[in-house]
Amino acid sequence: MERTRAAEIAFExxxxxxxxxxxxxxxxAFTDRAYARVETAGAGRLRVALALKNGADADxxxxxxxxxxxxLLHQALRLKVSEAxxxxxxxxxxxxxxxxxxxxxxxxxxxxxxxxxxxxxxxxPAAPPMDPELEKEIDRLLAVVEGESGASxxxxxxxxxxxxxxxxxxxxxx
Amino acid sequence: MxxxxxxxxxxxxxxxxxxxxxxxxxxxxxxxxxxxxxxxxSEEEFLRFLSGELLEDEPxxxxxxxxxxxxxxxxxxxxxxxxxxxxxxxWSGTALHVxxxxxxCNHRCLYCHASSVPMSDRSTDMTEETARRVVDRIFESPxxxxxxxxxxxxxxxxxxxxxxxxxxxxxxxxxxxxxxxLNLVTNLSLMDAEKxxxxxxxxxxxxxxxxxxxxxxxxNRPFSGGESHAAVSRWFKEIAERTKRRAFRIDALLTxxxxxxxxxxxxxxxxxxxxxxxxxxxxxxxxxxxxxxxRTIGYEPEEFLAFYREALDRILEVGRERTLKRPxxxxxxxxxxxxxxxxxxPNYLDLRSPCGAGIGQMAYDWDGAVYTCDEGRMIAxxxxxxxxxxRVGEGTYAESAGxxxxxxxxxxxxxxxxxxxTDCAYKPYCGVCPVQCYKEQGDIMGRMPxxxxxxxxxxxxxTLFERLQDKRNxxxxxxxxxxxxxxxxxxxxxx
Numbered sequence: 297m298e299r300t301r302a303a304e305i306a307f308e309x310x311x312x313x314x315x316x317x318x319x320x321x322x323x324x325a326f327t328d329r330a331y332a333r334v335e336t337a338g339a340g341r342l343r344v345a346l347a348l349k350n351g352a353d354a355d356x357x358x359x360x361x362x363x364x365x366x367x368l369l370h371q372a373l374r375l376k377v378s379e380a381x382x383x384x385x386x387x388x389x390x391x392x393x394x395x396x397x398x399x400x401x402x403x404x405x406x407x408x409x410x411x412x413x414x415x416x417x418x419x420x421p422a423a424p425p426m427d428p429e430l431e432k433e434i435d436r437l438l439a440v441v442e443g444e445s446g447a448s449x450x451x452x453x454x455x456x457x458x459x460x461x462x463x464x465x466x467x468x469x470x
Numbered sequence: 471m472x473x474x475x476x477x478x479x480x481x482x483x484x485x486x487x488x489x490x491x492x493x494x495x496x497x498x499x500x501x502x503x504x505x506x507x508x509x510x511x512s513e514e515e516f517l518r519f520l521s522g523e524l525l526e527d528e529p530x531x532x533x534x535x536x537x538x539x540x541x542x543x544x545x546x547x548x549x550x551x552x553x554x555x556x557x558x559x560x561w562s563g564t565a566l567h568v569x570x571x572x573x574x575c576n577h578r579c580l581y582c583h584a585s586s587v588p589m590s591d592r593s594t595d596m597t598e599e600t601a602r603r604v605v606d607r608i609f610e611s612p613x614x615x616x617x618x619x620x621x622x623x624x625x626x627x628x629x630x631x632x633x634x635x636x637x638x639x640x641x642x643x644x645x646x647x648x649x650x651x652l653n654l655v656t657n658l659s660l661m662d663a664e665k666x667x668x669x670x671x672x673x674x675x676x677x678x679x680x681x682x683x684x685x686x687x688x689x690n691r692p693f694s695g696g697e698s699h700a701a702v703s704r705w706f707k708e709i710a711e712r713t714k715r716r717a718f719r720i721d722a723l724l725t726x727x728x729x730x731x732x733x734x735x736x737x738x739x740x741x742x743x744x745x746x747x748x749x750x751x752x753x754x755x756x757x758x759x760x761x762x763x764x765r766t767i768g769y770e771p772e773e774f775l776a777f778y779r780e781a782l783d784r785i786l787e788v789g790r791e792r793t794l795k796r797p798x799x800x801x802x803x804x805x806x807x808x809x810x811x812x813x814x815x816p817n818y819l820d821l822r823s824p825c826g827a828g829i830g831q832m833a834y835d836w837d838g839a840v841y842t843c844d845e846g847r848m849i850a851x852x853x854x855x856x857x858x859x860x861r862v863g864e865g866t867y868a869e870s871a872g873x874x875x876x877x878x879x880x881x882x883x884x885x886x887x888x889x890x891x892t893d894c895a896y897k898p899y900c901g902v903c904p905v906q907c908y909k910e911q912g913d914i915m916g917r918m919p920x921x922x923x924x925x926x927x928x929x930x931x932x933t934l935f936e937r938l939q940d941k942r943n944x945x946x947x948x949x950x951x952x953x954x955x956x957x958x959x960x961x962x963x964x965x
Contacts (some may be wrong), residue, residue, distance in 0.1 A: 381886040391560040396829040396871040421736040
């Protein structure tokens, strides 16, 4: 580590171990707390400088240095993993995203044939969760709702007087 | 600094030894592969497996061969079938639709993730017009089975809109013919006999919160109308009794706070006392009110795991005493065990790769705003709209499902893209929550070595593999996974 100004720390990084993309991503992750600069430092070497926006004491610089080194490692690994698993990752993510699209949107999209179905799953639709008794009850209740005029009338003000009191069991208001 | 000389790694037979990930668990070596099969090997067995010295006629060779660990014994068609079954959610589309009908609530829970508002503030009640648009949007989902989950606030505070959505969704579904589930997440304090009859007659499932014994529950969940525990216990028992032999049901969720940590056994017993079929031991999450109260009610992952182990052991104790026909389950363990002990995946949206954000669930706020997931909606309540993917009545369902936020979360939660996860023995059983990573670590990719959720998942899985070594526990676990005749296959699972 090289100390440039009181508030700034700088690192030289070997590109063979930490590629430019990883160094940039690591430096970027600190832009909420520090001003970051990434530049070349000779053949196969990079220089990353971080200047803390607030506070520049030794503890803050030491913490920043430690965190940056961890972040650099994380980003380099992430890049490696991403590259190594590109095919499987692209397959999984594409399948998942396509499955969330309505059929109409897929039919209109170029390359719609990519939405092929899973041989094991397409033939096994989810079982209905209801029991038959409940289904009958719901059908009956919906028939009642649909038989209504459509307007909500919880107090029954739209029901004709004769119909409301047709059995004579109840008396109308005096 | 002096360097320690490392022993040479054991030899691997490149012809016989197939791909595996490994981890030391309870003095043995756990190996797993991409189709989710596993084996716990002694050191001697592990070394013989590595060096290809297992004899073809010995049982271990046969078992590892059938599970896809022996390279020259791989049945590729069978393994591909297992992989497809385990990832069937990749072909199904968005199943869970969370609808926030109001943010009003009569509780002031110390950990409230939803940032609720007082009962007097009706400005966050969903209107019938918005509700109609929400249901119309939900039915555009390509999934042949959908769940509408009412959330809040307390959804019963906007009862007319709950009623409207239930009836309107059922009517729409007559034409759509989907498998339709309706779930009401409620604190039950506004329940009455009339509402309950209405909901039961329409096959609505219930989910409530129960934090354990009365004293603990009422301290975590202050209720302006009196004692929360008394209300929830009363209605829980009645609903459990009335839904006993039906396809729909009531469950309860536990949120573990610092105050819960000393009462694992008492909490399990409180669930048994109300007739619950199980308990879901969920850690606290960093959303809403929980951020402000974390110093008082928060804890470290290790503290949660100590609590978890003790509670699980009490549940196993109960399981060994009970008839296996009436199991009492721990839900997070059941979800992991379903992945470990069967070839299927329970489609728990927070524990799959990629996670369910936008492609397994969507959340609809009271004003019609659409989010990738309920957690994304919670973040929005904290002033950050990063995970908003549209609004009902504007744009299309396809635009929401293909929104850049959905794509980013799918990539970030794909474990094949995560350092640490990609090599972890628990990869086939686990998942990351990129929204929680964003909240806790400032990046949807997360940093697993310092990630609290990762520590907790690893700890739970270690515990399960340890407990599985006792045959009596294995019997209890198997009873948890048995489905009774007539039980519907769950479409999704989430906390």
